[in-house]
Amino acid sequence: xxxxxxxxxxxxxxxxxxxxxxxxxxxxxxxxxxxxxxxxxxxxxxxxxxxxxxxxxxxxxxxxxxxxxxxxxxxxxxxxxxxxxxxxxxxxxxxxxxxxxxxxxxxxxxxxxxxxxxxxxxxxxxxxxxxxxxxxxxxxxxxxxxxxxxxxxxxxxxxxxxxxxxxxxxxxxxxxxxxxxxxxxxxxxxxxxxxxxxxxxxxxxxxxxxxxxxxxxxxxxxxxxxxxxxxxxxxxxxxxxxxxxx
Amino acid sequence: xxxxxxxxxxxxxxxxxxxxxxxxxxxxxxxxxxxxxxxxxxxxxxxxxxxxxxxxxxxxxxxxxxxxxxxxxxxxxxxxxxxxxxxxxxxxxxxxxxxxxxxxxxxxxxxxxxxxxxxxxxxxxxxxxxxxxxxxxxxxxxxxxxxxxxxxxxxxxxxxxxxxxxxxxxxxxxxxxxxxxxxxxxxxxxxxxxxxxxxxxxxxxxxxxxxxxxxxxxxxxxxxxxxxxxxxxxxxxxxxxxxxxxxxxxxxxxxxxxxxxxxxxxxxxxxxxxxxxxxxxxxxxxxxxxxxxxxxxxxxxxxxxxxxxxxxxxxxxxxxxxxxxxxxxxxxxxxxxxxxxxxxxxxxxxxxxxxxxxxxxxxxxxxxxxxxxxxxxxxxxxxxxxxxxxxxxxxxxxxxxxxxxxxxxxxxxxxxxxxxxxxxxxxxxxxxxxxxxxxxxxxxxxxxxxxxxxxxxxxxxxxxxxxxxxxxxxxxxxxxxxxxxxxxxxxxxxxxxxxxxxxxxxxxxxxxxxxxxxxxxxxxxxxxxxxxxxxxxxxxxxxxxxxxxxxxxxxxxxxxxxxxxxxxxxxxxxxx
Numbered sequence: 001x002x003x004x005x006x007x008x009x010x011x012x013x014x015x016x017x018x019x020x021x022x023x024x025x026x027x028x029x030x031x032x033x034x035x036x037x038x039x040x041x042x043x044x045x046x047x048x049x050x051x052x053x054x055x056x057x058x059x060x061x062x063x064x065x066x067x068x069x070x071x072x073x074x075x076x077x078x079x080x081x082x083x084x085x086x087x088x089x090x091x092x093x094x095x096x097x098x099x100x101x102x103x104x105x106x107x108x109x110x111x112x113x114x115x116x117x118x119x120x121x122x123x124x125x126x127x128x129x130x131x132x133x134x135x136x137x138x139x140x141x142x143x144x145x146x147x148x149x150x151x152x153x154x155x156x157x158x159x160x161x162x163x164x165x166x167x168x169x170x171x172x173x174x175x176x177x178x179x180x181x182x183x184x185x186x187x188x189x190x191x192x193x194x195x196x197x198x199x200x201x202x203x204x205x206x207x208x209x210x211x212x213x214x215x216x217x218x219x220x221x222x223x224x225x226x227x228x229x230x231x232x233x234x235x236x237x238x239x240x241x242x243x244x245x246x
Numbered sequence: 247x248x249x250x251x252x253x254x255x256x257x258x259x260x261x262x263x264x265x266x267x268x269x270x271x272x273x274x275x276x277x278x279x280x281x282x283x284x285x286x287x288x289x290x291x292x293x294x295x296x297x298x299x300x301x302x303x304x305x306x307x308x309x310x311x312x313x314x315x316x317x318x319x320x321x322x323x324x325x326x327x328x329x330x331x332x333x334x335x336x337x338x339x340x341x342x343x344x345x346x347x348x349x350x351x352x353x354x355x356x357x358x359x360x361x362x363x364x365x366x367x368x369x370x371x372x373x374x375x376x377x378x379x380x381x382x383x384x385x386x387x388x389x390x391x392x393x394x395x396x397x398x399x400x401x402x403x404x405x406x407x408x409x410x411x412x413x414x415x416x417x418x419x420x421x422x423x424x425x426x427x428x429x430x431x432x433x434x435x436x437x438x439x440x441x442x443x444x445x446x447x448x449x450x451x452x453x454x455x456x457x458x459x460x461x462x463x464x465x466x467x468x469x470x471x472x473x474x475x476x477x478x479x480x481x482x483x484x485x486x487x488x489x490x491x492x493x494x495x496x497x498x499x500x501x502x503x504x505x506x507x508x509x510x511x512x513x514x515x516x517x518x519x520x521x522x523x524x525x526x527x528x529x530x531x532x533x534x535x536x537x538x539x540x541x542x543x544x545x546x547x548x549x550x551x552x553x554x555x556x557x558x559x560x561x562x563x564x565x566x567x568x569x570x571x572x573x574x575x576x577x578x579x580x581x582x583x584x585x586x587x588x589x590x591x592x593x594x595x596x597x598x599x600x601x602x603x604x605x606x607x608x609x610x611x612x613x614x615x616x617x618x619x620x621x622x623x624x625x626x627x628x629x630x631x632x633x634x635x636x637x638x639x640x641x642x643x644x645x646x647x648x649x650x651x652x653x654x655x656x657x658x659x660x661x662x663x664x665x666x667x668x669x670x671x672x673x674x675x676x677x678x679x680x681x682x683x684x685x686x687x688x689x690x691x692x693x694x695x696x697x698x699x700x701x702x703x704x705x706x707x708x709x710x711x712x713x714x715x716x717x718x719x720x721x722x723x724x725x726x727x728x729x730x731x732x733x734x735x736x737x738x739x740x741x742x743x744x745x746x747x748x749x750x751x752x753x754x755x756x757x758x759x760x761x762x763x764x765x766x767x768x769x770x771x772x773x774x775x776x777x778x779x780x781x782x783x784x785x786x787x788x789x790x791x792x793x794x795x796x797x798x799x800x801x802x803x804x805x806x807x808x809x810x811x812x813x814x815x816x817x818x819x820x821x822x
Contacts, residue, residue, distance in 0.1 A: 045438065046434060046438045046439075053464065060464075063469075064473070064512055064515070068472070068476060068487065071508055075504075088502060174483050181479065185479065
């Protein structure tokens with residue numbers, strides 16, 4: 001057999017499963033040898049990947065609660081007074097106007113969040129230009145998208161709390177019937193996850209106060225924004241489930 | 247990553263940043279390892295108490311006294327829970343996975359180091375909450391590691407079902423969150439931090455096993471969390487998800503219409519993948535060790551990867567085989583039965599590939615190799631009873647007997663533990679910079695192998711003879727008394743096996759400080775962790791990233807200067 005040279009390296013096989021190698025500028029890669037210049041593109045990609053992975057168990061949580069919802073709904077229970085099996089799912093009189101308002105608030109907050117995400121993306125893109133001495137891009141008055149989103153998010157949580165109060169006023173408590181248990185459970189679980197989103201937004205706001213580089217802040221806001229959109233979608237799902245599958 | 251670059255340029259100073267709240271995946275891996283080591287001793291001690299109580303029910307144990315029947319159920323519950331969650335889930339994945347996954351793919355650390363630290367400390371909190379259940383009024387819960395309602399859902403069901411059971415559920419919920427954080431890190435790291443040239447099909451099988459395990463954990467623990475939330479609500483908020491109309495001690499409780507089967511579905515949807523979470527990393531380690539010490543490439547690398555993927559995939563579709571006793575429709579039982587037996591196919595592929603790897607190899611019988619062979623042996627003998635139990639008609643006969651106890655202890659208990667032992671003896675030199683004692687390692691191996699078979703093989707016969715499991719004692723029941731000699735034999739075997747584990751612990755700690763210094767690559771392995779110094783520097787590769795040119799198991803290469811080619815060796819091939 002003739003000698004063969006395997007110094008040829010199949011570039012389609014390189015790095016991250018087939019991704020072509022990074023250009024040699026600044027070293028690239030995550031080897032700490034890039035002279036301390038952070039690779040924001042790579043960090044953003046990694047954070048987004050992490051977010052996608054994070055969404056999977058949250059989806060599984062709600063899938064499993066939904067399956068419990070459907071199973072529990074179909075279960076007959078033995079009624080000793082009539083000696084028959086009856087459905088004990090029960091009814092809940094949802095304060096749907098209040099919930100519709102909350103939904104609108106959350107959807108608007110999703111839009112403002114998208115505004116914040118696009119704003120910071122533009123800023124991050126312009127950052128290298130801005131850093132050139134003598135170049136001025138004019139004083140852009142930043143619209144407080146992030147602040148508005150936080151306020152709307154807190155408004156949604158307040159609205160949900162009012163909805164729970166209203167439910168209690170109408171006589172539906174957590175243990176009134178299985179249906180009401182699930183109403184509190186699903187809305188509560190969603191609210192806890194949304195509160196996590198608000199903490200992420202506050203973290204992003206704190207990052208801007210601490211004068212973190214704009215590229216770094218962009219990553220936090222980008223991730224928080226996609227999570228926030230996911231929360232809005234999740235709420236639409238929960239609301240639809242409670243409204244149409246009761 | 248900016249933070250990574252700065253982090254790794256300067257290793258943290260000070261004891262607390264360096265060893266307690268460390269962001270270094272290697273330190274976190276060792277923390278997980280010692281957490282699991284503590285847990286396994288607690289769990290083992292509980293099993294010892296159970297074994298003694300079973301054959302000598304009135305024996306007065308020093309400091310503890312006579313074990314009451316309800317205490318036996320507490321021991322049973324806590325033994326199962328601690329072993330499954332804090333040993334079998336924690337050591338292979340959290341411990342060795344954390345330490346070696348980044349190094350084996352050529353990364354400086356996990357993708358999210360802070361999350362990694364949080365995941366360990368959350369696990370630690372979960373463990374403390376679990377142990378706290380022993381010390382509250384009423385003691386630890388009685389409902390078994392599977393926590394079936396209505397017992398687990400009713401506060402008045404027994405002495406441990408009050409605060410103890412609440413702590414138990416809370417601990418598991420915290421553990422779920424910790425595991426999800428860990429899984430997130432493992433998956434992102436594997437997908438995004440691989441060194442140049444480390445394609446998916448060049449990853450060591452250990453990395454594949456941790457990666458697949460992380461995916462299983464990611465999808466399974468969320469379901470257990472939801473089940474736990476419902477259980478806590480039933481216990482404390484008066485809801486009726488799981489609890490039907492029920493009378494306890496003559497009192498009608500307020501619940502109505504719930505279904506205990508709902509819990510069983512949710513629990514086993516988690517519980518079956520959990521079995522693979524425990525065993526898959528062991529499969530990865532066995533593959534790595536068998537190939538290394540047989541000086542041969544792993545037989546059928548791709549087949550091994552696809553087998554693990556299909557085991558993981560089928561693992562989510564067979565939860566019903568734990569519920570054949572629940573009166574499920576025979577059609578569902580048939581489907582679950584067929585799907586369960588399907589898992590036999592990839593399992594057999596793996597077994598034959600392990601045997602094929604050893605076939606005509608130049609086997610070096612070091613302790614890690616012995617444990618890997620032991621793993622295969624236990625995997626076969628524990629696994630072969632699986633297809634029997636997968637038959638609904640047989641399962642209904644055998645389900646509540648010792649047959650099942652023998653089956654799952656051999657395959658998911660002891661086989662997984664053998665995987666952990668193989669990993670410990672194999673990676674100890676890299677982790678602690680010294681070699682473990684071979685002679686004591688071998689003695690430990692042979693006693694443990696013989697001992698575990700002596701404990702768990704007779705259980706199959708007891709089960710077929712109809713001996714019921716979960717009973718605290720057999721001395722009062724006529725036909726069960728006949729089987730007592732075998733139980734006594736198992737207790738003696740357990741005492742000897744447990745005593746032998748102290749050989750391991752002494753060897754471990756003695757070698758850590760007094761063992762002979764290890765070279766960078768004492769086993770002559772090919773994967774990346776053996777290319778760096780022993781122990782690895784803070785950023786794993788001392789300021790550079792390896793470039794991978796070879797597959798993970800190039801042993802016995804014809805014409806090479808050594809009989810192996812390391813993954814980062816230059817891509818030139820020798821002239822033939």
